[in-house]
Amino acid sequence: MVEPILRIENLYKNFGDVEVLKGVSLTVEEGEVVVIIGPSGTGKSTLLRCINYLTVPDSGDIYFEGRKIEYKQDNLSIVRQKIGMVFQEFNLFNHLTALQNVAIGPSKVKKINKTKALELAEKELLRVGLQDKADHYPAELSGGQKQRVAIARALAMDPKILLFDEPTSALDPELTGEVLMVMKDLALDGMTMMVVSHEMGFAREVSDKIIFLEGGVVSEMGSPEKIFNNPDKERTLEFVSKITRLGPIDSSRGGSDI
Amino acid sequence: MREQIAFFVSIFPALWEGLIVSLKLSAGALILGFTIGLPMALARTYGKGIVKKIAIAYIETIRGTPMVVQLFIIYFGLPDLGILIDRIPAAIIALGINSSAYQAEYFRGAIQSIDSGQMMAAEALGMTKKQAVRHIILPQALRIVLPPWSNEVIYMVKYTSVAFLIAVPELMARGKMIISWTFKPLEVLFWVGVIYVIVLSIIAKIVDLVELKISIPGFQMSREDHY
Amino acid sequence: MGLNGKAGEVFKSIPYILQGLEVTLKVTILALIIGAALGLILALMRVYGGGFCSRISVFYSRIIRSLPLIVILFGLYYLGADILDLSAYTAVILALSVHTAAYQSEIFRGAIQSISIGQMEAALALGMSKFQCIFSIILPQALRRAIPYWSNEAAIVLKDSSLAYVLGIAELLRRGEYVSARTTMPLLTYTIVGVIYFILTFVLSRGLFFVERKLSIPE
Structure with missing residues (x-):
């Protein structure tokens, strides 16, 4: 059996008195696209941030490429280089x-010489279709363009897995399509991706697995067909249909865009 | 009026020399203030335990006491410990230490105004905290700090006049000297004031030009927005 | 504690130095009050005064903020002595007031301009006069917002009052100098003066912070 690229076991995280993650376990296989859905405040972003230790979990283990990440001993920099992250608020470096x-x-991190790094960057910008915006500052880009640059930034590190933290939530509806398009291309190229998103069209069409996170635990997970059509739990069905009806972006449009 | 101008012409060479001393003092103080102030800001923002406490104590002590008192402690007081410093270096050290505390607070304010997502994104790329501060936080903070920092330049040029109290021959001291020869205090002070106003306007213009020159989209601010 | 003679002398002189407190505090408080009144008028002139008034206010602020306090102090002192018959003490209060007024006008202006235009529009829509709008809607909000900056300025005025020293007024620093000359212990004496100022600015800042919290409204 092939070791999954990412395995999370029994992850716990509290913020003060608030228990956010209460024993989350899941696996991500190489090349898989996993979409995480769930009500707000249920720890989806915290879960992603724990994977690259931007947030340090209280307990539980994370295995990356078959090796357990040891917060104290491991050089986190090396782990983070292999785990790309795309943020809701883009977080492009403004200067x-x-x-x-x-x-x-x-x-700066991989210490590749500057000319080579710039060549590489040009290639990655081309990949997200923004080669003509190379010399623009973040303040001069639209939200969708910013997010595509952020994706290129993560790709330039040649990561083994990409984490997306609600990549389209901060965008105006008409700008989500271009970002989802880039994400879909990445998925088709075989990139392993973990996406927190309520873009149901994307989830239905692109994902291999949907995880429904609620109350700090994995409430249900399965293929999109199962989650959308006949989930085990009543609650999952209720949530999925609510999101599909009222979601930030309605799924029929998201679907046709992709 | 013509008389006034003739008078100005007669005292100008002495005032000019004083002005040069004033500008040298302020340049020295600003550089010293930057050299101490930036590490203090970093220690106060990112330091832990004793390092942070020392930075806070330093900054708050300096900001809580008048500059003249600091000047007197350094120039008149330190000789008690066997440390003798000449007037001009003493003035630069006192002004520089004073400025460092204020500069530290400007830097700290700028650093803290940077969205926490910037640090997070840098760490997510695999940067160490040190790398993130150096390559991501500081380049932005130094741009943001420019408007308040340029006000500090103006403050320093004005505050060098305090050095006259330890007989450093800067602009104010020259003015006082001329007053004692000419017995025309109001005329002399008027021209001293005019020189300050002109010089500071020129400095303000230069600062604005520099800001314009190095400004990048997303970082536009103006000196006038800070007081 | 075994104090040697000279240091003991300095410590015994602390009450003498503290007598300067009265002058320091009087000068500071009066300058702050006059400066606030003048500063507020200048700020209103600048924001609502229209062409001429606004330009006067800008001019005043630019010029005063370009002059070192010492120049203003000597200027008013000589002006007082030559023409107006002011005491050195009055000259100090006036100089500090004139100086801080310029900075306070910028503080008040910034605070007034930070209140959204919608507030003024809503008040006008209710039928208030512009005057009523300014005094019952804009200023109550703006002045609250100005407090942190204003308390910063208050601490600056307190520290700047030490420059009254140059006119020979017996405030804290000048008394410190006398003690230092008598005891030949400048380091200890000026350190004590520094500590007194530190306590004063600390108490002032804390006090004003308390006022700020008392007056704060949810935003």
Whole structure:
């Protein structure tokens, strides 16, 4: 049996008195696209942040490429280089152009020489269709463009898995399509992805597995067919149909865009 | 009026020399203030335990006491410990230490105004905290700090006049000297004031030009927004 | 504690130094009050005064903020001595007031301009006069917002009052100098003066912070 690229066992995280994660376990296989859905405040973002230790879990184990990540001993930098992350608020570096944003990781973290890093960055910008915006600063880009640059920035580190934390929630509805398109292309290229999102069209069409997180635990997980059509739990069906009806972006449109 | 101008011309060379001293003092103080202030800001923002406490104590002590008192402690007081410092270096050290505390607070304010997502994104790329501060936080903070920092430049040029109290021959001291020769205090002070106003306007203009020159989209601010 | 003679002398002189407190505090408080009144008028002139008034206010603020306090102090002192017959003490209060007024006008202006235009529009829509709008809607909000900056300025005025020293007024620093000359212990004496100022600015800042919290409204 092939070891999954990511295995999370019994993850717990409290913030003060609030228990956010209460024993989350899941696996992600190489090449898989996993979409995490669930009500707000249920720890979806916290779960993603625990994977690359931007948030340090209270207990539980995370195995990446078959090796347990040891918070105290491991060089987190090396782990994080292999786990790309895309944020809801983009978090592009405001003082750098699009190209420099993409190049800074390879040049400062991987210590690739600057010319090579810039060449690499150009390639990644091309991949997200923004080669013509290379010299623009974040303040000069639309939300959708910012998010695509952020994806290119993560890709430039040549990650083994990409984490997306509600990548389209901060975008105006008409700008989500371009970001979802890029994400879909990545999925088709075989990129392993873990996506927190309520873009049901994307989940239905692109994902291999949907995880329904509620109350700090994995309430149900399964293929999109199962989750959408005949989930085990009444509650899952209720949530999915509510999101599909009222979701931030209605799924029929998301679906046709992709 | 013509008389006034003739008078100005006669005292100008002495005032000019004083102005040069004032500008040198402020440049020295600003550089010293930056050199101490930036590490203090980093220690106060990112330091832990004793390092952070020392930075806070330093900054708050300096900001809680008048600059003249600091100047007197350094120039008149330190000789009690066998440390003798000449007037001009003493003035630069006193002004520089004073400025460092204020600069530290400007830097700290700028650093804290940067969205926490910037640090998070840098760490997610695999940067260490040190790398993130150096490559991501500081380049932005130094841009944000420019408007309040340029006000500090103006403050320093004005506050060098305090050095006159330890007989440093800066602009104010020259003015006082000329007053004692000419017995025309109001005329002399008027021209001293005019020189300050002109010089500070020029400095303000230069600062604005520098800001414009290094501004990048998303970082526009103006000196006038800070007081 | 075994104090040697000279240090003992300095410590015994602390009450003498503290007598300067009265002058320091009087000068500071009066300057702050006059400066606040003048500063507020200048700020209103600047924001609502229209062309001429606004320009006067800008001019005043630019010029005063370009002059070192010492120049203003000597200027008013000589002006007082030559023409107006002011005491050095009055000259100090006036100089500090004139100086802080310029900075306070900028503080008040910033605070007034930070109140959204919608507030003024809503008040006008209710039928208030512009005057009523300013005094019953804008200023109550703006002045609250100005408090943190204003308390910063208050601490600056307190510290700047030490420059009254140059006109020979027996405030804290000048008394410190006398003690230092008598005991030949400048380091200890000026450190004590520094500690007194530190306590004063600390108490002032804390006090104003308390006021700020008392007056705060949910935003």
